[in-house]
Amino acid sequence: MPIPPDVYKKIVTAKLYMDENFHEPIDLQRISRQACLSRFHFHRLFTRIYQRTPHRYLTQKRIEQARRMLAGKELSVSEICNQVGFESIGSFSVLFKREIGSGPQHYRKEARMRQEQAKRTPTAFIPHCFIHPHPGD
């Protein structure tokens, strides 16, 4: 059965609320209130539209933000863990590894190395046909 346009707007409003407030302790009740829907209906519709549960979406959003912060900011792993909304460093590390494939420290080390290399030798990352005139041009 198609989802009515006004219900789409409600679900999207709640998703945008999660996008802006992921660092806070958000639960299903709080999010579904944003959508003016019952917890049951919100969970069902969100999962249908985004093909993941609200909880999984929120976790992925937090991990993605942590990934950006690990690569770009000087905060410690535990500070980043707190700032993106995880309550325990243990669960953060486990979930990060599950989503990204390596632990936060290891990810940070690799990202930093890559950034340093891109600064030092940018041509190592760029196919030469993009930086040298082509024959015949």
Add this chain to the structure above:
Amino acid sequence: MITKMSHATLYVTDQQKAYDFYVNILGFSVHTDATMDNGFRWLAVTPPDQPNLNITLLNPLTGFMYPDPEVRNAFKLLLEKGSLGGGVLYTPDCRATYEELKAKGVVFRSEPKEQFYGIEAIITDGVGNWFSMTQTK
């Protein structure tokens, strides 16, 4: 034997604005951001579910790629008119993504419509390109 596409290029009028659109609004990840001494910037991003497909966001009006002034003028015209068709962006739910991106200020050339292959809206990136944004059947 060619087995996959590893890099595709989107030409853009402004790489920083392109960064904002593809990374901050669409949620793509930065794969490589490397700037050469002469100012040429190699900015490659990857879609959320395709970490191995590098989409390079390049400005054809700078650097060595297109030294011929006629070619540059042609690119300039096409980009300024937003005439370059960038391809198809897949979404699991076209109507929800449309509502969400519209709320974030993204400009669409057409709202979601039923087509024989799915539900499609036409989205613009604001830096020279338009795409079919499609939820396939």
